[in-house]
Amino acid sequence: MTGLHYCGQSWRIETNEVGAIDADEVVLAAGPWSAEIASWLGYKIPMAWERGFHLHLKTDSAPPLGRAIHDVDGGFVMAPMQKGVRITTGVELADRHAPANIKQVNAAIALARTAYRLADPVESTPWIGRRPTLTDSLPMIGPAPNHPGLWFNFGHQHIGLSTGPGSAEIIRALVAGRKPDLDTSLYCTKRFLS
Numbered sequence: 001m002t003g004l005h006y007c008g009q010s011w012r013i014e015t016n017e018v019g020a021i022d023a024d025e026v027v028l029a030a031g032p033w034s035a036e037i038a039s040w041l042g043y044k045i046p047m048a049w050e051r052g053f054h055l056h057l058k059t060d061s062a063p064p065l066g067r068a069i070h071d072v073d074g075g076f077v078m079a080p081m082q083k084g085v086r087i088t089t090g091v092e093l094a095d096r097h098a099p100a101n102i103k104q105v106n107a108a109i110a111l112a113r114t115a116y117r118l119a120d121p122v123e124s125t126p127w128i129g130r131r132p133t134l135t136d137s138l139p140m141i142g143p144a145p146n147h148p149g150l151w152f153n154f155g156h157q158h159i160g161l162s163t164g165p166g167s168a169e170i171i172r173a174l175v176a177g178r179k180p181d182l183d184t185s186l187y188c189t190k191r192f193l194s
C-alpha cells in the first residue's frame with residue numbers, strides 16, 4: 001500500500017501492485033506498519049516493536065533433545081530441530097528499523113552451552129522478528145475515531161497468529177453492525193488519542 005485517502009463517502013487505497021482500489025470500508029491490519037499508515041491520516045499511535053532473535057545451531061556429540069527446554073532464569077528456549085537446536089530469546093523493545101542487537105541471543109547461546117553440547121551455527125546470521133506492540137500491551141480493535149468506515153485491528157504483539165482470528169471476528173461483527181460476543185472496551189481505539 002502506498003496511500004490511503006478518505007474521499008467523502010468512500011476510501012481509496014493506492015498500491016503499486018494493482019493500482020487504486022475504492023472501498024466503502026477499510027480494515028487497517030498491517031502489523032508493524034499499521035501506526036505508520038494511520039499517521040498518514042493524522043493518528044499518533046504509540047507503537048513500539050518487540051524484537052526477538054533465533055539462531056539454529058548444530059549439536060555436538062550430545063544426545064538429541066526430545067522436547068523444548070525453557071530456561072526461565074536465562075530467558076531463552078532450546079528447541080529440537082532436524083538439523084540441531086534452535087535457541088530463541090525473549091523480547092526487547094526497539095524501533096522497527098533499529099540495528100540488530102545480537103547481544104541477547106549470544107548471551108542465550110553461551111548459557112545454553114553450559115547445559116547442552118552445541119556446535120557451530122547453521123545460519124551465519126540470527127533471525128530477527130519484529131512484532132507491533134502498544135504501550136499497554138493490548139491491541140486496538142474497533143472503529144477509527146476520526147474517520148467513518150475505517151477500522152483498526154493491530155498491535156497484537158508476538159501473539160497475532162493466535163489472537164488474529166478472534167480479533168477478526170470482532171471486526172466482522174462491528175462492520176456488520178452487530179455487538180461482538182465479548183466486551184471490547186479494553187481494545188478501544190480512542191484510548192491513546194487526544
